[in-house]
Amino acid sequence: MAGDRLAGLDGRGTAVDREEYARLLAEVTAWVEGPGEKWAGVIESTGTVPQTLRTELRERGFLGLAAPRALGGAGLSFTQWMGLMEVFSRSHASIRMIVHVVNGTWRSMNPHATEDQRRRFVVPSVAGDITVAFTLTEPDNGTGADITSTVRRDGDRYLLNGTKHLITFGVDCDYWLLFARLEGSRGKDGTVGLLVARDSPGATVEDTSNTMGVRGTDHARLTFRDTPVPVANRLGQEGDGLAIALGGFLTPSRISVGMSCVGLAERAQELAVAYARRRVTFGKPIAARQAIAFMLAENAADIQAARALVMHAAAQWEAGAGDAAALSSMAKLTAVDMLTRVTDKALQVHGGLGYWKSEPIERVYRDARAQRFEEGTNEIQKAVIAKDLLDRAAAREEADA
Structure with a gap:
């Protein structure tokens, strides 16, 4: 039946146990830091994502992590998926984009799909057999x-x-x-x-x-x-x-983009810290210079604050809270602005050398700019937040009248 919602098929009602989640987190982390880094070099040099990479992502099950088991996915809860999205986002932006999109489009399709459409479109998409x-x-x-x-x-x-x-x-x-x-x-x-x-x-x-x-x-x-x-x-x-386009897709997708900002900022910070420790001027690593150390400290605090808001928004959406849509816009707005500041400081720590393609921070800096318009610009997010704020104020005033 169209619109049939089996248990967990909207992504809110299932979760894996701690041991399984720890195993998945370790597997994704090892892949991102190993094969993922090698694939990043291939993508940058060729300008394309090889089909063999897509095949690898599919065979490892990375394209169905967020979907429920009834659709062939791993059955992660949304907050659990955000933890893995954070790690994937430290990798190449195109790798992050693939896992973000494929792990999200089923949310838009499934609640409105017939059983035949689930068989033809939703399940094959979760499996990575087709791209939607x-x-x-x-x-x-x-x-x-x-x-x-x-x-x-x-x-x-x-x-x-x-x-x-x-x-x-x-x-x-x-x-x-x-x-x-x-x-x-x-x-x-x-x-x-x-x-x-x-x-x-x-x-x-x-x-x-x-x-x-x-x-x-x-x-x-x-x-x-x-x-x-x-x-x-x-x-x-x-x-x-519009209900299909925006209802089950846009809110969690904005939260996911917010988390992708957190993950990419963490990668920028990792690169900045490593460079600051090895770069020596006047006999000392530049990490010993207060100006550099303060930039790193500001980045660390910025990242943690944004991550906390993103995870709060994820938990509220998972719980079906009425303010989840506004929180998703707050999370995305805050995380995007954070990523802008963090990558700018990370590049500054590298000095002139960071502007060269020989340094990985150059790619991170370029990729970060795309997040500012993905799933709506900052101005759109502010409009969503303001509308929710004013609507709630009007509702309270009416209730008190």
């Missing part, structure tokens, strides 16, 4: 009810028209999880969520992957001209599009 690209953003609109890509019903199919851009994995995927609106409709009530096959006729794919950082992750601009999509590929009902 989240496809919402448009070049001339925001990422909400103002989307203008349209569909019109034609028998047992829809005909899709419109343009999408900044679509992660939009080039190298099997399906686009795409959001459009019924032709002639307005607002959220006319929106639909569709799984569109990558090889659909009338679909044009432009590779726009030449980015400042996060090298290796493909991005696409997509154009659709009367592209046929089976009605059987629609998730939920007509009018459910």
Whole structure:
């Protein structure tokens, strides 16, 4: 039945025991610090993520860690998954992006999927057998009810028209999880969520992957001209599009991006501390200079504060708290600003040498900038937080009246 929620299938109701979690944490940490670092060099030198890396991630089970066992995943709770996301984020940004997206898109699909759609799309996505690209953003609109890509019903199919851009994995995927609106409709009530096959006729794919950082992750601009999509590929009902796009996906995804900022900041700090200890001036390591030591101390405090807020937001979402959406925006906003400060100071500790590609901090610094717009800019997060704040104040005033 569409919308059927078996126990734990929304990602909130399952967890593994401490021993299993400790084993997974050790396995992920060892991989990130070993093979992951080698893969980072390959990605940077080639500008692509090799298929053999995706295969390795799939075979190790890293693409299904956050999903419940009923879908073929490892059954981690969301807070447990955040602990592993923190470690993955110390690796190359494209590796982090793969595990973040694949471990999250099932949340958007599953609550609205039929049993047949779970079998065809959700379970294979969790297993890493297919790649589903989240496809919402448009070049001339925001990422909400103002989307203008349209569909019109034609028998047992829809005909899709419109343009999408900044679509992660939009080039190298099997399906686009795409959001459009019924032709002639307005607002959220006319929106639909569709799984569109990558090889659909009338679909044009432009590779726009030449980015400042996060090298290796493909991005696409997509154009659709009367592209046929089976009605059987629609998730939920007509009018459910925005609920599918935002309801079960955006809040936990923003928290996950917040944690990815924490993990990347920890990597920047690790590099800064190591460099400060080995770099010698006037007979002393620069770590002995108060100016350097204070930057490292500020970074340490900054990272811990952001991590605490991210984990609080994760626990609140896991518990189904009403303030989880606002907290997710607070966590993402705070963590992004923290990452900006930490990577800037980490680069400063390296001096001029940090600007060269021979130093790993150069890549970390570039990759950090992408987090500022992933899952919404800081300005969007502030708008979400302010609305929640003012709505709650109005509700209290009404209750007291």
